[in-house]
Amino acid sequence: MSLSSVGLYLSAVNQTVAYVLEKSTFYKRKYSNLQSLEFKNLPFTEKNELLLDQEQNPPLGSNLCVDPAKLIRIHRTSGSSGRPLFLALSKQDVDTTTEVGRDCFTSAGLTPNDVVFHCLNYCLWIGGYTDHQSLERTGATVIPFGTGNSIHLIESILHLKPTAIHCTPSYLSRLEFLLKNEFAKKPRDLGLAKGLFGGEGGLDNSTFRQSLEEKWGMSVINANYGVSDVLSMIGSECGARVGLHFIAEKYLYPELIDPATLTHMPMAQGAVGELVLTNLKKEAQPLVRFRTRDLIEIVSTDACTCGRTSFRFRVVGRTDDLIVVKGVNFFPSSIVSIVAAFLEAINGEFQVRVGQNRPIETFAILLEARTHLSAASVEATRAAIHHQIHSKLFVNPTIILVPEGSLEKSVDGKTKKVVWEESRE
Numbered sequence: 001m002s003l004s005s006v007g008l009y010l011s012a013v014n015q016t017v018a019y020v021l022e023k024s025t026f027y028k029r030k031y032s033n034l035q036s037l038e039f040k041n042l043p044f045t046e047k048n049e050l051l052l053d054q055e056q057n058p059p060l061g062s063n064l065c066v067d068p069a070k071l072i073r074i075h076r077t078s079g080s081s082g083r084p085l086f087l088a089l090s091k092q093d094v095d096t097t098t099e100v101g102r103d104c105f106t107s108a109g110l111t112p113n114d115v116v117f118h119c120l121n122y123c124l125w126i127g128g129y130t131d132h133q134s135l136e137r138t139g140a141t142v143i144p145f146g147t148g149n150s151i152h153l154i155e156s157i158l159h160l161k162p163t164a165i166h167c168t169p170s171y172l173s174r175l176e177f178l179l180k181n182e183f184a185k186k187p188r189d190l191g192l193a194k195g196l197f198g199g200e201g202g203l204d205n206s207t208f209r210q211s212l213e214e215k216w217g218m219s220v221i222n223a224n225y226g227v228s229d230v231l232s233m234i235g236s237e238c239g240a241r242v243g244l245h246f247i248a249e250k251y252l253y254p255e256l257i258d259p260a261t262l263t264h265m266p267m268a269q270g271a272v273g274e275l276v277l278t279n280l281k282k283e284a285q286p287l288v289r290f291r292t293r294d295l296i297e298i299v300s301t302d303a304c305t306c307g308r309t310s311f312r313f314r315v316v317g318r319t320d321d322l323i324v325v326k327g328v329n330f331f332p333s334s335i336v337s338i339v340a341a342f343l344e345a346i347n348g349e350f351q352v353r354v355g356q357n358r359p360i361e362t363f364a365i366l367l368e369a370r371t372h373l374s375a376a377s378v379e380a381t382r383a384a385i386h387h388q389i390h391s392k393l394f395v396n397p398t399i400i401l402v403p404e405g406s407l408e409k410s411v412d413g414k415t416k417k418v419v420w421e422e423s424r425e
């Protein structure tokens with residue numbers, strides 16, 4: 001970020017602060033006892049506060065800054081981390097949201113010559129209808145398919161011969177299964193050239209991405225990173241595919257903080273911290289210093305070969321999972337790339353177990369070993385994984401290999417990444 005853009009940002013964030021102090025009962029109350037209203041000293045806005053506020057001030061909460069007659073749309077967050085939050089948008093908010101969404105999809109390579117099947121849920125969620133509008137604004141032809149009815153989707157793709165699909169990466173395995181069993185066809189037979197993805201991690205794993213590209217014969221692009229509380233889409237890869245560009249520079253002020261100490265961190269290459277966002281021009285429900293809980297790594301702050309100058313980042317985990325061990329920050333997701341080197345011996349499922357004693361002195365990582373493994377291989381794998389984690393992440397966990405399928409699963413069928421055990425005292 002150049003000095004001149006820092007100056008522009010300061011004036012823009014101060015305008016946002018002035019706006020919420022005039023229009024938002026929520027922020028008037030939140031800031032009422034502060035000694036200083038200097039931006040860098042303002043308290044963070046937490047998701048829990050917004051949820052509680054909306055419950056106490058139904059239906060849309062006390063942060064609604066416009067006359068309800070000015071609203072043209074209401075969405076809802078997915079509520080995957082608890083109760084859902086209702087998101088209200090004015091016409092101006094819809095325009096800016098879809099402008100940034102358009103720029104994200106354009107960065108990802110979508111053009112007016114493309115025909116794209118949009119396969120995200122249209123019901124309430126901001127990724128359905130709003131992303132549809134963003135796709136349309138690129139000039140591409142958009143087919144509003146939504147989710148479910150996958151047989152009909154394959155028939156429609158075979159008939160209309162689109163160039164692109166926008167969906168979650170995990171949906172591809174469902175389509176592959178149906179193509180094989182119901183159509184006797186392979187993924188490549190659909191003739192798709194561009195796969196635009198969002199909503200899930202996984203694409204940073206280059207082996208996974210390459211296997212998708214080979215199987216489907218299309219370029220696989222991470223096209224859609226968003227924080228729906230502030231803006232539906234804010235980041236996308238470009239053709240260079242070296243991290244997500246921060247596309248929302250005109251409408252969001254980004255900050256990086258250490259999630260353990262909540263102190264400010266410089267946006268420098270290699271920095272890993274929690275992304276904090278402030279809306280610059282939102283009318284209906286602007287947020288100031290909102291903690292996204294997304295842990296990001298700054299990949300580069302240099303100008304990109306595509307010509308964009310915004311910083312590039314990748315999402316490496318959620319800060320809710322942060323474990324501080326003897327003063328070292330440890331994120332369970334940080335072992336994913338390490339265990340990926342051992343997939344001959346283990347299946348990639350793992351679980352971190354932490355005792356209830358504070359401060360945390362030690363913890364265990366359980367990994368599922370493949371069934372064919374000999375006792376000697378189990379020990380060699382265990383020792384090698386321990387060495388890698390100790391030398392790369394500066395923590396010293398106990399590594400335990402357990403039989404395949406034995407780790408506890410949550411209701412959605414996923415292995416619980418972190419388990420906080422009862423105190424053994």
Ligand SMILES: [Zn+2]
Pocket residue numbers: 237238239240245304305306307308
């Ligand atoms: Zn680029």
